[in-house]
Amino acid sequence: MTTDLAPLPPEFDRPWEEITEALETGDSQRLLAVLEELSAEDTRRAISRLSPEQHQLILSRLDPEDAAELLESLPEAQAVELLEEMSPEAAADIVENLPDNIGADLLQEMDEADSEAVLAELDDVDEADHLRELASYQWDSAGGLMTEAFAAFPVTHTVGMVLQELSENAEDYSDLDVQYVYAVGQSGDLLGVLRLRDLVLTPRHRNIDTIMIPNPASVQASDDLESLVEIFDERDYLGLPVLNNAGIIVGVIPRESVMEAAADHLTEDYLHSSGIVGGEELRSMPLMQRSFRRLSWLAPNILLNLVAASVIAMYEDTIQAVIALAVFLPIVSDMSGCSGNQAVAVSIRELTLGLIRPSEYLRIIWKEGLLGIINGFVLGVILGSIAGLWKDNLWLGLVIGGALWFNTVLSVLLGGLVPLLLKRFKIDPALASGPILTTCTDMCGFFLVLNLASAVLSRLA
Amino acid sequence: MTTDLAPLPPEFDRPWEEITEALETGDSQRLLAVLEELSAEDTRRAISRLSPEQHQLILSRLDPEDAAELLESLPEAQAVELLEEMSPEAAADIVENLPDNIGADLLQEMDEADSEAVLAELDDVDEADHLRELASYQWDSAGGLMTEAFAAFPVTHTVGMVLQELSENAEDYSDLDVQYVYAVGQSGDLLGVLRLRDLVLTPRHRNIDTIMIPNPASVQASDDLESLVEIFDERDYLGLPVLNNAGIIVGVIPRESVMEAAADHLTEDYLHSSGIVGGEELRSMPLMQRSFRRLSWLAPNILLNLVAASVIAMYEDTIQAVIALAVFLPIVSDMSGCSGNQAVAVSIRELTLGLIRPSEYLRIIWKEGLLGIINGFVLGVILGSIAGLWKDNLWLGLVIGGALWFNTVLSVLLGGLVPLLLKRFKIDPALASGPILTTCTDMCGFFLVLNLASAVLSRLA
Numbered sequence: 001m002t003t004d005l006a007p008l009p010p011e012f013d014r015p016w017e018e019i020t021e022a023l024e025t026g027d028s029q030r031l032l033a034v035l036e037e038l039s040a041e042d043t044r045r046a047i048s049r050l051s052p053e054q055h056q057l058i059l060s061r062l063d064p065e066d067a068a069e070l071l072e073s074l075p076e077a078q079a080v081e082l083l084e085e086m087s088p089e090a091a092a093d094i095v096e097n098l099p100d101n102i103g104a105d106l107l108q109e110m111d112e113a114d115s116e117a118v119l120a121e122l123d124d125v126d127e128a129d130h131l132r133e134l135a136s137y138q139w140d141s142a143g144g145l146m147t148e149a150f151a152a153f154p155v156t157h158t159v160g161m162v163l164q165e166l167s168e169n170a171e172d173y174s175d176l177d178v179q180y181v182y183a184v185g186q187s188g189d190l191l192g193v194l195r196l197r198d199l200v201l202t203p204r205h206r207n208i209d210t211i212m213i214p215n216p217a218s219v220q221a222s223d224d225l226e227s228l229v230e231i232f233d234e235r236d237y238l239g240l241p242v243l244n245n246a247g248i249i250v251g252v253i254p255r256e257s258v259m260e261a262a263a264d265h266l267t268e269d270y271l272h273s274s275g276i277v278g279g280e281e282l283r284s285m286p287l288m289q290r291s292f293r294r295l296s297w298l299a300p301n302i303l304l305n306l307v308a309a310s311v312i313a314m315y316e317d318t319i320q321a322v323i324a325l326a327v328f329l330p331i332v333s334d335m336s337g338c339s340g341n342q343a344v345a346v347s348i349r350e351l352t353l354g355l356i357r358p359s360e361y362l363r364i365i366w367k368e369g370l371l372g373i374i375n376g377f378v379l380g381v382i383l384g385s386i387a388g389l390w391k392d393n394l395w396l397g398l399v400i401g402g403a404l405w406f407n408t409v410l411s412v413l414l415g416g417l418v419p420l421l422l423k424r425f426k427i428d429p430a431l432a433s434g435p436i437l438t439t440c441t442d443m444c445g446f447f448l449v450l451n452l453a454s455a456v457l458s459r460l461a
Numbered sequence: 462m463t464t465d466l467a468p469l470p471p472e473f474d475r476p477w478e479e480i481t482e483a484l485e486t487g488d489s490q491r492l493l494a495v496l497e498e499l500s501a502e503d504t505r506r507a508i509s510r511l512s513p514e515q516h517q518l519i520l521s522r523l524d525p526e527d528a529a530e531l532l533e534s535l536p537e538a539q540a541v542e543l544l545e546e547m548s549p550e551a552a553a554d555i556v557e558n559l560p561d562n563i564g565a566d567l568l569q570e571m572d573e574a575d576s577e578a579v580l581a582e583l584d585d586v587d588e589a590d591h592l593r594e595l596a597s598y599q600w601d602s603a604g605g606l607m608t609e610a611f612a613a614f615p616v617t618h619t620v621g622m623v624l625q626e627l628s629e630n631a632e633d634y635s636d637l638d639v640q641y642v643y644a645v646g647q648s649g650d651l652l653g654v655l656r657l658r659d660l661v662l663t664p665r666h667r668n669i670d671t672i673m674i675p676n677p678a679s680v681q682a683s684d685d686l687e688s689l690v691e692i693f694d695e696r697d698y699l700g701l702p703v704l705n706n707a708g709i710i711v712g713v714i715p716r717e718s719v720m721e722a723a724a725d726h727l728t729e730d731y732l733h734s735s736g737i738v739g740g741e742e743l744r745s746m747p748l749m750q751r752s753f754r755r756l757s758w759l760a761p762n763i764l765l766n767l768v769a770a771s772v773i774a775m776y777e778d779t780i781q782a783v784i785a786l787a788v789f790l791p792i793v794s795d796m797s798g799c800s801g802n803q804a805v806a807v808s809i810r811e812l813t814l815g816l817i818r819p820s821e822y823l824r825i826i827w828k829e830g831l832l833g834i835i836n837g838f839v840l841g842v843i844l845g846s847i848a849g850l851w852k853d854n855l856w857l858g859l860v861i862g863g864a865l866w867f868n869t870v871l872s873v874l875l876g877g878l879v880p881l882l883l884k885r886f887k888i889d890p891a892l893a894s895g896p897i898l899t900t901c902t903d904m905c906g907f908f909l910v911l912n913l914a915s916a917v918l919s920r921l922a
Contacts, residue, residue, distance in 0.1 A: 040695050041815035048816045075814050167662070200661050201628070234501050256717055263724035267810070270731045274806030275799055281807050282816060283828040291835045294803050298836065301799055302843055305792045312788045313851075319780075319787050326780050326787035327773045330903065331766045333791050338736055338762055342755050345735030346742050349728070353536050354502035355509045355743060363510075367744040374752045375759065382763055390774075442791065 015042040016049040023054060028061045035066075040073050047078060048284040052085045059086065059094065068097035071106075077280040080109045083118070092121035095131070101147055104134035108144075109279075140261050142228060143221035146242040146251030152182040153208065155191045160204030162194075179238045180252075183212045188248040190218060190241055218243050221250060225265060228258045230354075269348070269430035275301075277431065304435055308333075308442035315450035321461045324391050325453055328383070328400050332449055335379060335404060336411040336441040343368055343415030344433045351423055358424040361417060368416040369409065376408030395459040403448035411441045476503040477510040484515060489522045496527075501534050508539060509745035513546045520547065520555065529558035532567075538741040541570045544579070553582035556592070562608055565595035569605075570740075601722050603689060604682035607703040607712030613643040614669065616652045621665030623655075640699050641713075644673045649709040651702055653677060679704050682711060686726060689719045691815075730809065730891035736762075738892065765896055769794075769903035776911035782922045785852050786914055789844070789861050793910055796840060796865060797872040797902040804829055804876030805894045812884055819885040822878060829877040830870065837869030856920040864909035872902045 015038050022031040038046065047055070059067045059082065071079045071094060083091045083106055095103045095118055107115040115135070122128040137143030153162050162181060181199065183192040192212030202211050218241045219228060231240070232255050239254040271280060275297040281290055312319070312329060319325050347364065350356040356363065384401020388394050415437055419429035453460060476499050483492040499507065508516070520528045520543065532540045532555060544552045544567055556564045556579055568576040576596070583589040598604030614623050623642060642660065644653040653673030663672050679702045680689060692701070693716050703712040732741060736758040742751055773780070773790060780786050808825065811817040817824065845862020849855055876898055880890035914921060 039691070041691060044814060044816055045818075075816075078816075230500075230502060256720065259717060259720050259724065263720065263727060266724060266727045266731065270727065270734070271806055271810065273731070274734075275803045276806050276810075280810070282814075283807065283811060283824070284816075287831055287835070291832050294800070294832070295836055295839055297803070298796065298799055298840060299843065302792070302796055302840060305795050306844075306847065309788045309792050312791070313785075316784045316787075320784050323777045323781050324774075326777075326790065327770045329787065330773070330791045330794050330907075331763070331770050334766050334794070334899065334903075335759065335763055338759055339755070342736045342758070345732055345737050346744065349732065349737075349741070350744060353505060353743075355505055355536075355539075355745075357506075363744070370748055371752050371755070374748070375756055378756055379759060379763060382760065383767075386767060438795065442795075446791075 014049075015046040019046050019050065019058065020054065023057050023061070026061075031058065031061050032066060035062075035070060043070070044074055044078065047074060047082070048282060055082050055085055056090075060090065064093040064097045067094045072098065072102060075282075076105065076109060077282055078284070080106055081282065081285060084110055084114055088114075088117035088121045091118045092123075096122060096124075096127070099147075100131060100134060101145075104131050104137075105139055105144070107131060108135040108139055137221060138224070140225040140265065141221065142219045142223040142242045142253055143251070145225075145228070145257045145261055146221070146253045147257070148251045150182060150241070150249070150252040152184045152188070152190075152249055155183040155185060155209050155212070157183075157208050158204065159199055159202045159206050159208055159211070162208055163199060163204065181208075182216075182241055182249055183208050184249060187246075190216065190243060190247065190249045192216060193241070216241065218249075219253065220245075225258070225261055228253070229262055232258050269428075272428060272431040273434055275434075301435055304439040305442070308439050308446065311443050311446040312450065315446075315454065318450050318454045318457060321457055322396070322453055324387070324396060325449060328387060329446060329449060331383065332400070332404050332407060332445040333442045335383070336407045336445050337438050339372070339375060339379075339408045340411035340415030340437045340441055341434070343412040344419055344429075344437060347416050347419040348429050348433075351419060351429070356420070358420045361420065364416040364420065365413060368412040372409035372412035375412070376405040379408055380405035393460060395456050399449065399452045399456065399460070403445065403452055407441060407445040407448055410444055411437070414440055475510075476507040480507050480511065480519065481515065484518055484522070487522075492519065492522050493527060496523075496531060504531070505535055505539065508535060508543070509743060516543050516546055517551075521551065525554040525558045528555045533559065533563060536743075537566065537570060538743055539745070541567055542743065542746060545571055545575055549575075549578035549582045552579045553584075557583060557585070557588070560608075561592060561595060562606075565592050565598075566600055566605070568592060569596040569600055598682060599685070601686040601726065602682065603680045603684040603703045603714050604712070606686075606689070606718045606722055607682070607714045608718070609712045611643060611702070611710070611713040613645045613649070613651075613710055616644040616646060616670050616673070618644075618669050619665065620660055620663045620667050620669055620672070623669055624660060624665065641702075642669075643677075643702055643710055644669050645710060648707075651677065651679060651704060651708065651710045654702070677702065679710075680714065681706075686719070686722055689714070690723055693719050730889075733889060733892040734895055736895075762896055765900040766903070769900050769907065772904050772907040773911065776907075776915065779911050779915045779918060782918055783857070783914055785848070785857060786910060789848060790907060790910060792844065793861070793865050793868060793906040794903045796844070797868045797906050798899050800833070800836060800840075800869045801872035801876030801898045801902055802895070804873040805880055805890075805898060808877050808880040809890050809894075812880060812890070817881070819881045822881065825877040825881065826874060829873040833870035833873035836873070837866040840869055841866035854921060856917050860910065860913045860917065860921070864906065864913055868902060868906040868909055871905055872898070875901055 018034045018038070019031070022034045035043065050058070059070070062070065071082060074082070083094070095107070098106070107118065110118070119128045119132055122131070134143070139145070151166065153165065166181075179196060181194045181196065182190060183194065185191050192209065192214045193216035194208055194212045198211050217237065219231065221242050221244050231237070237255060239252050241249045242251040242253050244250045275294070277297050278293045281293060283290070347356070351358070380401035383404050384397040387400040388397020415433070418433045418436055422429040422432055479495045479499070480492070483495045496504065511519070520531070523531065532543065535543070544555070556568070559567070568579065571579070580589045580593055583592070595604070600606070612627065614626065640657060642655045642657065643651060644655060646652050653670065653675045654677035655669055655673045659672050678698065680692065682703050682705050692698075698716060700713050700715040702710045703714050705711045736755070738758050739754045742754060744751070808817070812819070841862035844865050845858040848861040849858020876894070879894045879897055883890040883893055
């Protein structure tokens with residue numbers, strides 16, 4: 001059977017060439033047609049292949065509405081990139097045509113100076129103030145995630161009045177998934193919630209306050225993502241009203257937005273733990289920006305590495321006597337890092353799932369300590385045997401194996417504990433756990449290998 | 462203003478003690494009351510603190526319906542853990558009371574022997590076959606993610622008949638978010654879709670085929686997550702019908718399920734890249750299982766490390782002559798790993814966003830190559846200067862700095878390319894990129910440092 005979705009737009013091998021051609025003809029209609037023909041993925045790929053000059057050209061050829069639509073279809077990092085390349089005037093024209101919450105998200109991601117320049121160019125000062133306010137919410141708070149499109153009616157309305165207003169303004173409500181309708185008091189304070197279903201099934205003359213659910217669940221605009229996830233986790237709400245400090249309903253937060261934000265957080269964690277910091281990197285971004293952002297993570301790391309390696313420098317005589325140690329130092333360092341990172345990942349995961357509280361150190365020490373003793377023993381036996389057999393020296397095997405054993409115990413303990421400690425001090429565990437862990441375990445690993453070796457030097461040399 | 466949501470159940474410091482007490486009294490009502498009083502997070506924490514014996518006790522005290530509800534509220538890994546601890550008979554009683562798609566998900570995550578044992582204990586053979594079929598879908602395919610609860614009516618029905626059947630069976634439909642109603646032919650083949658809104662606003666006597674959207678968008682049960690994300694990304698569907706090979710509608714996939722699965726994938730990627738393989742680890746799992754799973758990643762890694770370090774063994778004479786080299790080998794190895802991992806993260810991200818295709822090597826080589834030259838130079842100058850100044854030997858600085866420079870270029874090239882290659886060969890990039898990258902860059906790093914040093918040995922010693 002055929003469906004009208006199945007034939008997705010054909011994929012182009014080099015979709016940017018289609019766009020470039022359309023740009024060269026100077027025909028806006030053709031450009032628009034090409035963009036509509038491309039799938040979302042091809043559009044993103046094409047945009048990432050075109051030059052900043054071409055981006056400008058595309059956006060200037062489209063009317064601001066179409067340009068806004070194009071921006072909406074791009075990943076946020078890419079949309080921000082495009083806006084930053086533009087003049088503030090041109091960017092303002094587009095921002096005016098974006099839904100407020102999306103415009104605010106993009107402005108928040110831009111450099112502060114850039115976003116202020118765009119806001120200053122908005123024709124409508126009230127709109128600028130409104131966007132500034134929206135952008136002031138953390139993107140992952142209830143205020144940052146909410147949509148301002150919702151249907152609220154005075155609590156004195158009848159069912160018939162509500163249904164009539166809904167159908168008369170059907171246009172306005174077509175974009176929002178009207179699952180719930182809110183009943184508000186004179187000042188806009190939230191008094192009740194009505195399910196659309198109940199509205200439809202109730203005689204038209206009845207007052208909505210007779211069928212509304214009074215004192216409905218709601219969240220505060222300042223609520224953070226963690227508490228939102230907890231609330232939506234607890235019950236199957238499709239969406240919840242968002243209140244400001246005065247109890248006035250200012251928006252609605254759909255379940256989907258909370259789930260998407262949670263996924264975005266995860267992406268951020270993953271990127272942070274891989275050393276992508278200071279904002280998401282796409283390869284279409286300017287080289288120097290990419291280089292600088294990566295170095296901002298690498299440069300402190302090289303210093304931490306030096307601190308750790310300074311332990312080796314203190315034992316040059318030992319290495320001089322037993323050159324084989326130089327072979328095993330990087331292995332002990334790398335393996336301890338691997339073991340510790342596993343413990344970090346499990347701790348971050350358990351924190352996310354709420355299986356552990358940042359204060360529960362003893363549980364980690366117990367659970368990781370036992371595991372470290374077993375895994376350290378296995379790894380120590382493997383590496384120690386190889387070391388001992390290679391140089392035909394039992395003592396070398398004992399030194400290397402023993403050091404790896406002890407250092408594995410230490411690594412998993414540290415790896416398990418560091419995320420809890422960081423969380424407690426409100427530092428992003430994904431960002432900082434790796435370098436702290438590596439530095440400590442490297443130092444201890446080097447120290448253990450070289451100190452043990454020094455102690456039995458006569459047996460090794 | 463007060464809301465009835467605000468007072469979430471109070472948090473208990475040690476919620477498992479409440480449960481233990483309730484278990485000791487032997488009073489099932491009290492146990493149920495305690496479980497209902499606990500928030501979802503406290504329940505999870507409590508379960509992870511109780512022993513397998515206590516889990517058995519709890520589940521046997523609850524009737525299967527309540528036990529099923531408890532399982533539904535837990536993270537999947539935890540629910541699977543509980544089921545695996547139980548006897549197949551007891552597990553089957555609970556599975557019978559779970560929604561089919563959740564039961565199938567859990568069975569899929571269990572060891573094959575365990576899940577077959579549970580299925581064999583199901584009273585209803587048809588139900589067992591049905592679950593077996595559901596569990597045969599990849600969890601992240603349309604068939605694995607769909608819900609089988611949907612409302613479909615013969616295309617010959619009138620609007621009035623549909624509305625009447627909906628309201629008569631309101632109970633059955635209360636769990637599903639009826640946004641759409643489907644019109645099907647005699648054999649169950651999907652012919653059209655109707656929005657609930659349109660149904661309500663249409664005269665009751667009209668036939669539904671006059672207001673349905675014919676040939677609606679749909680997906681195949683075998684469609685994978687990537688194509689689902691693409692389709693839901695392309696348009697704002699709240700849900701799509703899922704068809705089997707014969708074009709019969711077998712379920713509905715809500716947008717939310719697709720987004721949640723995408724987030725789960727991300728979690729999996731993160732865990733894999735941290736060396737948590739063979740299934741998610743929670744610290745409540747048996748020690749030997751946790752230990753074995755972690756070692757299954759560490760043990761191959763130690764061998765790869767040995768391969769890399771064997772390069773050092775070939776240059777023992779060089780190190781003997783210039784002991785300082787032993788200090789810098791681990792630093793070069795670690796820094797190259799860091800640089801390479803940044804490139805891996807950006808490649809995985811760009812693959813996810815569809816900004817790059819697995820075949821586009823040249824773009825990576827160009828974009829990472831330039832960046833590697835810059836970052837390698839900066840890092841090389843930093844580390845080389847320190848090495849040179851420390852030993853007051855310009856040549857040592859040149860050797861260390863030069864090696865790090867070249868090795869950084871190599872690392873970012875490899876880091877950028879490896880995920881594309883793995884993707885092309887259908888290997889999970891998050892799982893395998895790290896070890897491959899580290900082994901290669903370690904080998905090259907050690908080789909560069911020691912080979913350069915050997916070449917200018919007379920200047921260094």
